[in-house]
Amino acid sequence: MREITLDATRENLAAVFTFLQEALTECGASKKVIRQIKLCVEEIYINIVNYAYTPAVGQARITFDSSGSPGGSPPLRAIISFIDSGKPYDPLAKEDPDIGLDLDDTPIGGLGIFLVKETMDDVRYEYTDGQNIFTMEKIIDVQTN
Amino acid sequence: MEFEKINDGKAMTVRLIGEVDSMNIAEIEEKLLKEVEGVTDLTFDLEQLEYISSAGLRVLLQMQKLMKAQGTMTIRNVNEDVMDIFKVTGFVRLLNIV
Numbered sequence: 001m002r003e004i005t006l007d008a009t010r011e012n013l014a015a016v017f018t019f020l021q022e023a024l025t026e027c028g029a030s031k032k033v034i035r036q037i038k039l040c041v042e043e044i045y046i047n048i049v050n051y052a053y054t055p056a057v058g059q060a061r062i063t064f065d066s067s068g069s070p071g072g073s074p075p076l077r078a079i080i081s082f083i084d085s086g087k088p089y090d091p092l093a094k095e096d097p098d099i100g101l102d103l104d105d106t107p108i109g110g111l112g113i114f115l116v117k118e119t120m121d122d123v124r125y126e127y128t129d130g131q132n133i134f135t136m137e138k139i140i141d142v143q144t145n
Numbered sequence: 146m147e148f149e150k151i152n153d154g155k156a157m158t159v160r161l162i163g164e165v166d167s168m169n170i171a172e173i174e175e176k177l178l179k180e181v182e183g184v185t186d187l188t189f190d191l192e193q194l195e196y197i198s199s200a201g202l203r204v205l206l207q208m209q210k211l212m213k214a215q216g217t218m219t220i221r222n223v224n225e226d227v228m229d230i231f232k233v234t235g236f237v238r239l240l241n242i243v
């Protein structure tokens with residue numbers, strides 16, 4: 001398992017991306033799946049930046065683990081968790097946006113968590129011992145070239 | 146990001162290049178809002194866009210709403226990955242993608 005602990009600031013998203021890129025590249029993940037997971041990691045991390053400790057700054061810990069084997073049974077899965085000690089906040093409690101509305105009625109924003117739910121194969125949240133723990137999993141397509 | 150204006154500044158093409166994420170979106174949004182003044186024909190060329198998060202989607206939607214009031218907006222050269230995101234979020238219906 002890999003992990004990184006850092007101050008939950010917007011600037012540190014770059015370090016989070018590097019951490020993720022290294023972990024997924026080591027797994028042999030395809031560029032497409034790396035982009036998909038990166039999108040979800042940004043959404044959850046930025047949620048922590050924006051809500052967990054505001055207006056103060058606190059720490060976020062991100063762990064990366066994998067299970068299964070490439071193309072095997074069970075298939076290779078990436079398991080990524082975000083842990084913070086900020087205010088209890090369940091991103092999954094929010095209702096999904098209505099994506100069938102007209103332009104005028106469509107609110108700006110609120111798509112991030114929805115994208116995570118649609119993109120990942122499993123998402124879950126728990127609040128334990130004063131910590132928000134958000135975990136997401138995705139089956140990894142491996143690079144074929 | 147590159148801007149190209151023609152027709153006395155009434156038509157503008159914006160090329161989004163590389164990555165649009167939570168780190169650079171504030172700067173992109175500020176520049177766009179400044180450059181779009183007086184533009185009636187806005188085109189986003191996404192040929193060189195490699196990554197866009199919901200932060201970028203929020204600004205595209207904001208620009209679409211703004212352009213509805215002052216002209217037209219078109220999105221060009223959308224790659225497969227970005228199109229997937231536009232489909233999931235319903236943006237294929239809200240944006241004029243050619």
